[in-house]
Amino acid sequence: MNLFGQSFFANIPPVVKNLLIINVLFFIATLVFGNMGIRLENILGAFYFNSPYFRVWQPITYMFMHGGWAHIFFNMFALYMFGPAIEYYMGSKRFFNYYFITGLGALALQMLVQAIEVHGILGSYILDTSIQYNISPANAEKLRDIYAAPMVGASGALFGVLVAFGVLYAETELYIMLIPIPIKAKYAVIGYIVVELYLGLSQHQGDSVAHFAHLGGALFGYILLRAWGMHRTNDF
Incomplete structure (x- = not known):
């Protein structure tokens, strides 16, 4: 067997593989059209429902848009690391539904x-x-942010994936950057959600991250897991 000739995607299940490919293609398209003066994030990103920029396709397309190299890298890294285990557990059809429902919930x-x-x-x-x-000027600025700034990224759906990993593979030990000891998945996910809740409620100036979208993905993910009767497994 030619191990060196094996495809990068060989061991990645189909939904995760196609999500990775589509996200990368959308990011490339964003760069190409951006050089032509066309901002795809303003067409495919998700705007507030009352915004004049809102379009009916945006609740789906926003999940494939990203705001920069770091944004897409970390999102796709998380999908690559945690997505396959969840797809293998759920099956491809249910994982597909889970991913998009959590993205919509976000x-x-x-x-x-x-x-x-x-x-x-x-x-x-x-x-x-x-x-x-x-x-007030501060409230006017807040309204401009809500009405004129699109939400982009797969992060909401990926928080659903992280919650699934934290529930289904709760005892798996993870190494988190800057933390020198392994942490069980259930504690790492809970900690991450607590941080997002704090950041969402505190609303630090200059913070453009949609923290409540992350929390929405996590919440809808947990609800789906309970509704589908999915429980912890030791197979990891």
């Missing part, structure tokens, strides 16, 4: 939080351009 929670923020500023969940609002 966007749903993010939009819910945005709607609450919009209501807190305007007293309504939608911006009526026929009304003259009297709001």
Whole structure:
């Protein structure tokens, strides 16, 4: 057997493999069209439902868009590391459904939080351009972020994958960067979620990460695992 001739994708199950390929193709397309002056993230990224930039395809396409090299690298690395174990456990069809449902759930929670923020500023969940609002510069900036900044990335769906790994392979020990001792998957995932919740609630200035999308992916992932009756396994 020619080990050196073996394909990089040889041991990757089909859904994870195709997700990796599609994400990379979308990223390449973003770079190519960006050089032509066309910002694909403004077409395929997900905008707030009341934004004039919102389109019906965005809840799906946003999962394949990424904001830079580091963004896509770490997301695809996480998918490559944890996705195969979950796909082998669930089967390809169910994993496909799980991935996209958690991605949609991520966007749903993010939009819910945005709607609450919009209501807190305007007293309504939608911006009526026929009304003259009297709001502070800080709130005006918040509204611009909500209405004009697209959400991109596979992170929401990947938080669903991480939660699945933390539940199904709870006792597996992981080595986390900058932490010198191994940590069981269940504790690592819980810790990560707690950090995301803190960052989402604290809303540090300049933080453009959609933390509640991450939490939405994790929440919908956990709900699906419970609904499908999936439990811990020791096979890892």
